[in-house]
Amino acid sequence: MTHSHRVAAVISAFNPPSDLVEKVQRLAAQVERVIVVDDGSPAADPAVYEALEAAGAVVLKQGENSGIAAALNAGIRYAAESSPDFYLTLDQDSELDPGYVALALDxxxxxxxQGVPVGMVCAECHNQLPVMVQKAGVEHPEAFDPMQSGTLIPAAVFDTAGLLEEDLFIDCVDSEFTARIRDLGLKAIVAPGCNITHAVGEARPMRLGTWHVTVGGQKRFVHSHAPFRVYYITRNGLVMYKRYLTKQPVWVLRRIGLEVVFYGVRVVYGPHRARQVAAIVLGIRDALTGRMGRISARDAKLVTPRKK
Structure with a gap:
């Protein structure tokens, strides 16, 4: 199918690696324009910026590290000046398969x-693995909790729902926005055939004593987050659950159930367990007191592993 839709891609970047240039070159073949927003990188290579611009991207630089929501919002506001029909949001460590955007528009x-009120179009697979859906076996399945990277959002949705919530800083930005549009009666549908390759963090063997846990003949690994990320996951998750529990109880309770499992795995099998626990405690404290935005310098020091 041939599309007349105009798509602007917005990529959040932090100390962007050199391979982002090739990703942008490939992405440019699928969209009308690419905006890369550098989120106050302290150690970025100026040559990468130059190469990104040579590849056709517009590079915007935030004055300070303000979080992924603020970076994406800055790119969306900039792109809005040319009135695109859709925005495609991406992380610097993600890459779409060829033809992804055309399939999403299809x-x-x-x-x-067919009368479905679409609020966003999401990937069917992450790293070739199917995403979780609200209900399987329907013609237009809804993603359960889609990540923002690889999400195609009609411009009109931002006009109705507002932009991404910057107080969350990093984690749960995508989950909160999905819950928000769902409250407006819009759907986060899955696009058949759309796969995105995305970095999933450090993989460590899942062990019980000396035994590498094996299920179904496959050795299991734990993909862990740095403790500072666990802080944001905890704080923002609790804030979001309080906001949507009475409005979307099934979704919230199902997500809490999944998070409880993930927390157990992180604490039992992940690295820096004491700092993981500290990050959880600090996240709970700040969720209860309403402290949002970037983690304080004091708390960041408490949860950051010491360099060897």
Missing amino acids: AFDKATA
Whole structure:
């Protein structure tokens, strides 16, 4: 299907690696324009910025590290000046398969033609693994908790729902926005055939004593987050659950159940266990007191592992 839709891609970047240039070159073949927003990088290579611009991207630089929501919002506001029909948000460590955007637009057109109120179009697979959906076996399945990277959002949705919540800083930005548009009666549909490759963090063997846990003949690994990320996951998750528990109880309780499992795995099998626990405690404290935004310098020091 040939599309006349105009798509602006917005990429959040922090100390952008050199391979982002090739990713932008490939992405440019799928969208009308690419905006890379550098989120106050302290150690970025100026040559990478130059190469990104040579590849056709517009590079915006935040004055300080303000978080992924603020970076993406800055790119969306900039792109809005040319009135695109859709925004595609991406992380610097993600890459779309060829034809991804066309397939996502196909899914949008087919769903809207059938009267489905589409608020966003999401990947069907992450790293070739199917995403979790709200209900399987339906014609236009809804993603359960899609990550923002690889999400195609109609411009009109931001006009209705507002931009991403900057107080969250990093984690749960995508989950909160999905819950918000769902409250407005919009759907986060999955686009058949759309796969995004995304870095999943450090992988460590899952062990019980000396035994490498094996299920179904496959050795299991734990993909862990740095403790400072666990702080944001904890704080922002609790804030979000309080906001949407009475509005979307099934989704909230199901997500809490999944998070409880993830917390157990992080604490039992992950690295820096004491700092992981500290990050959880600090996240709970700040969720209860309403402290949002960037983690304080004092707390960041408490949860940051010492360099060897």
